[in-house]
Amino acid sequence: MSWNRKHLLDIESLSVDEIVTVLDTARAFKAVGERAIKKVPALRGKTVVNLFIEPSTRTRISFELAAQRLTADIVNFSADASSFKKGETLKDTARNLEALNADFIVIRHSASGAPHFLSRVVNASIINAGDGAHEHPTQALLDAFTIREHKGKIAGLNVTILGDILYSRVARSNIWALTKLGAKVTLCGPSTLVPKTFEQMGCRVTYDVDEALRDADIIHLLRIQHERQRKTMFPGIGEYTSLFGLNPARLAKTRPDALIMHPGPINRGVEIDSEIADCGRSLILEQVTNGLAARMAVLFLLNGGKGPQEVA
Amino acid sequence: MSDPAVILNAAAIQRALTRIAHEIAERNEVGAEVVLVGIPLVGDQLAFRLGKILSDIWKLPVPVGVLDVSLHRDDLDQRAAPTIHPTVMPFDVTGRTVVLVDDVFFTGRTTRAAMDALNDFGRPKNIQLAVLVDRGHRQLPVRADFVGKNVPTALAEKVRVRLDTPGRPDEVVLEK
Numbered sequence: 001m002s003w004n005r006k007h008l009l010d011i012e013s014l015s016v017d018e019i020v021t022v023l024d025t026a027r028a029f030k031a032v033g034e035r036a037i038k039k040v041p042a043l044r045g046k047t048v049v050n051l052f053i054e055p056s057t058r059t060r061i062s063f064e065l066a067a068q069r070l071t072a073d074i075v076n077f078s079a080d081a082s083s084f085k086k087g088e089t090l091k092d093t094a095r096n097l098e099a100l101n102a103d104f105i106v107i108r109h110s111a112s113g114a115p116h117f118l119s120r121v122v123n124a125s126i127i128n129a130g131d132g133a134h135e136h137p138t139q140a141l142l143d144a145f146t147i148r149e150h151k152g153k154i155a156g157l158n159v160t161i162l163g164d165i166l167y168s169r170v171a172r173s174n175i176w177a178l179t180k181l182g183a184k185v186t187l188c189g190p191s192t193l194v195p196k197t198f199e200q201m202g203c204r205v206t207y208d209v210d211e212a213l214r215d216a217d218i219i220h221l222l223r224i225q226h227e228r229q230r231k232t233m234f235p236g237i238g239e240y241t242s243l244f245g246l247n248p249a250r251l252a253k254t255r256p257d258a259l260i261m262h263p264g265p266i267n268r269g270v271e272i273d274s275e276i277a278d279c280g281r282s283l284i285l286e287q288v289t290n291g292l293a294a295r296m297a298v299l300f301l302l303n304g305g306k307g308p309q310e311v312a
Numbered sequence: 313m314s315d316p317a318v319i320l321n322a323a324a325i326q327r328a329l330t331r332i333a334h335e336i337a338e339r340n341e342v343g344a345e346v347v348l349v350g351i352p353l354v355g356d357q358l359a360f361r362l363g364k365i366l367s368d369i370w371k372l373p374v375p376v377g378v379l380d381v382s383l384h385r386d387d388l389d390q391r392a393a394p395t396i397h398p399t400v401m402p403f404d405v406t407g408r409t410v411v412l413v414d415d416v417f418f419t420g421r422t423t424r425a426a427m428d429a430l431n432d433f434g435r436p437k438n439i440q441l442a443v444l445v446d447r448g449h450r451q452l453p454v455r456a457d458f459v460g461k462n463v464p465t466a467l468a469e470k471v472r473v474r475l476d477t478p479g480r481p482d483e484v485v486l487e488k
Contacts, residue, residue: 028399031398036432304389305390308392
């Protein structure tokens with residue numbers, strides 16, 4: 001295994017080896033999280049800035065705790081309280097953060113490509129925590145980690161991603177990660193939100209929800225991203241729920257060992273029935289636990305310097 | 313690069329471990345207080361071998377743990393991030409005598425990291441250090457309590473310990 005990257009901008013450019021390196025490292029950090037003392041000094045003296053130009057709670061808290069568990073210092077910077085409202089550009093904000101000796105900038109932004117832009121204008125390591133509808137790499141890494149932990153492998157599994165694919169950075173990152181790792185990915189949802197062009201990413205598109213779920217080992221549900229839809233993409237929430245929501249009747253037709261995932265926040269009674277969200281086949285809360293381990297792994301790997309990893 | 317010189321062959325490794333085990337038993341009268349903690353990738357294998365010999369000497373099971381120290385290293389941002397190996401500490405170290413087991417004793421930085429890592433699991437009564445090879449060049453004020461073999465080396469040389477590799481004999485080699 002090896003890792004020589006300075007930034008984590010997307011999954012698309014990662015090799016299979018690099019993805020597996022993150023997953024293996026995350027496994028070690030999950031074990032650290034189960035100890036009485038959950039903190040290690042690996043990033044002692046480093047500064048991590050959470051630059052969140054789009055609201056987020058769980059991802060921000062997850063990165064915050066990940067940095068703290070690695071003994072880094074962390075500062076939160078959110079759009080509401082910041083100078084963006086006063087007209088400062090993203091580049092200037094980032095360079096100001098760098099002037100405070102930030103070693104890592106974790107950025108969430110509504111514009112696709114914002115992390116890539118930052119990586120060219122500042123010296124800090126950039127971690128993409130979600131850029132527009134483009135990618136959310138740490139989510140895909142924690143999802144792949146969760147799947148591997150439960151199924152023992154990823155290659156050959158049938159993974160169905162159901163919901164708003166078009167506006168979902170989680171879907172894009174997951175498609176890249178899972179297809180690279182050898183899973184067979186099926187996409188399903190309203191045709192306006194699941195265009196056939198996604199087949200170019202190496203997955204299958206279907207609009208028949210029962211067929212999409214029948215052979216799935218993993219059912220990955222996505223929230224409808226109202227905030228990104230400029231106009232209504234389907235007649236109504238009620239219709240979405242009745243046509244694509246995961247309810248007990250639909251679940252009964254799936255394989256008994258199919259597991260349910262959701263990146264959160266869940267909308268109970270919309271894309272997922274309330275009792276299914278809490279059932280034994282749901283991995284939703286475990287994804288949150290694993291997210292912490294995956295983000296610790298990413299910070300740890302990006303902290304590494306150049307050259308071979310061997311130590312004397 | 314010339315051919316690597318064999319410093320210890322399989323029989324010599326086993327003899328060194330047997331002697332170290334007897335020295336550990338001599339130093340620690342109460343065997344029940346002693347636990348062995350090996351540092352991967354090779355120290356853990358050595359710890360399990362030592363544990364077996366010590367169990368025979370003391371006629372009681374000697375617990376063996378595996379402690380990855382890479383998260384406590386002081387050079388993490390100097391080179392590519394290290395592979396983290398599983399840590400398995402199936403006992404409480406508080407009040408016990410912990411014998412750290414490593415293959416090659418060199419700069420002392422791994423040992424320092426190991427003592428820090430151990431602290432996260434409790435407060436040992438004593439920490440002792442057993443190594444198969446001491447090659448010198450310490451950069452920190454630490455020393456080994458039990459040494460299999462002292463080998464004078466040049467800084468640029470490498471000492472490799474190979475154990476339990478299918479099709480290859482156990483041996484310690486010095487690479488120029």
